[in-house]
Amino acid sequence: MEWDKSASMLLEKVPPFVQKTVREKIETLARERGKTLVTEVDVMAAREVFMGKPQNPTVPQRTVAKKPVNNEKLSILKKYTKYFDKEGNPVLYQVKHCRGGEVNCPFLITDSKILSDKLRNKLEELHFTEKLMNKIEGQILPHHTMKLAVSGCPNSCSMPQIKDFGVHAVEPVYVDHDSECIECMKCVETCREDAITIKDGHVSLDKEKCVHCGLCAGVCPTGSIKASEKKYRVMIGGKVGRHPRFALDLLTQADESATLKALGVCADMILSSKTERRFRTLVEQQGIEEIKKKI
Numbered sequence: 367m368e369w370d371k372s373a374s375m376l377l378e379k380v381p382p383f384v385q386k387t388v389r390e391k392i393e394t395l396a397r398e399r400g401k402t403l404v405t406e407v408d409v410m411a412a413r414e415v416f417m418g419k420p421q422n423p424t425v426p427q428r429t430v431a432k433k434p435v436n437n438e439k440l441s442i443l444k445k446y447t448k449y450f451d452k453e454g455n456p457v458l459y460q461v462k463h464c465r466g467g468e469v470n471c472p473f474l475i476t477d478s479k480i481l482s483d484k485l486r487n488k489l490e491e492l493h494f495t496e497k498l499m500n501k502i503e504g505q506i507l508p509h510h511t512m513k514l515a516v517s518g519c520p521n522s523c524s525m526p527q528i529k530d531f532g533v534h535a536v537e538p539v540y541v542d543h544d545s546e547c548i549e550c551m552k553c554v555e556t557c558r559e560d561a562i563t564i565k566d567g568h569v570s571l572d573k574e575k576c577v578h579c580g581l582c583a584g585v586c587p588t589g590s591i592k593a594s595e596k597k598y599r600v601m602i603g604g605k606v607g608r609h610p611r612f613a614l615d616l617l618t619q620a621d622e623s624a625t626l627k628a629l630g631v632c633a634d635m636i637l638s639s640k641t642e643r644r645f646r647t648l649v650e651q652q653g654i655e656e657i658k659k660k661i
């Protein structure tokens with residue numbers, strides 16, 4: 367397995383006599399998360415698993431708003447601990463992830479914690495909390511904060527469809543016509559969407575029904591159905607409350623870089639808006655097709 371430069375530098379700091387063992391453990395964990403390249407995020411994730419909290423100061427840690435906190439603005443939010451970090455600084459976003467990676471969920475495509483950490487870091491880099499506090503003139507209310515969720519598969523246990531910015535992993539599949547279908551019907555029995563038809567050794571996938579869970583590729587003994595690269599479905603503008611709305615599809619098969627870019631676009635929409643309307647309203651005003659063009 368390949369390592370990127372920053373991950374390799376972190377490994378070099380491990381005492382030489384245990385480097386081989388540590389490398390193997392990190393690679394095993396990275397592989398379990400569906401990775402083919404080890405990054406510093408994988409090193410830190412392994413550190414958390416084996417040693418508790420991250421300790422290396424060279425890896426970016428979550429930072430907090432540096433500006434003096436205007437207590438008046440926060441008096442309503444202060445009733446809820448979830449809007450503050452351990453040091454009592456405001457954090458005007460929440461990022462949830464499903465527990466698939468922790469419990470070895472059989473449906474897991476990609477560990478949602480890894481992406482949720484990156485989304486959190488992105489908002490930190492953008493100084494989202496600080497800028498939002500500066501933008502809002504009166505009381506900051508819970509609905510002003512940005513809600514995000516990441517799920518490790520289309521089952522969407524962290525409910526990304528009702529968040530401002532929701533993501534779930536997908537594993538698109540395709541029929542490999544060079545591989546023989548032996549009509550074992552395992553794929554048909556596995557697919558909950560009734561998206562597969564087998565007739566005379568010919569395999570058909572219904573793209574309208576398929577949710578890209580990747581399960582059929584996992585059970586096919588001949589490789590007639592194969593999995594493609596793992597991706598993310600990105601949805602924006604979901605909400606509950608008086609007028610609940612499901613999030614709209616922004617990207618259906620995005621890589622990590624496009625997903626992070628999409629978050630930057632959405633954060634900018636919130637921070638540059640002259641009003642304090644719900645994000646869903648901003649999405650409807652701009653139009654989802656116009657927002658897609660920015661990514």
Ligand code: SF4
Pocket residue numbers: 464465466467471472473474475517518519520521522523524
């Ligand atoms: S979203 Fe998928 S991977 Fe995550 S816990 Fe639910 S079923 Fe498992």
Ligand code: SF4
Pocket residue numbers: 537538539556557558559560561562571575576577578579580581582583
């Ligand atoms: S990827 Fe999932 S939903 Fe799509 S055909 Fe395979 S099992 Fe069915």
Ligand code: SF4
Pocket residue numbers: 546547548549550551552553554564569585586587588589590591
């Ligand atoms: S699991 Fe594979 S071999 Fe079996 S019926 Fe489906 S496509 Fe054919």
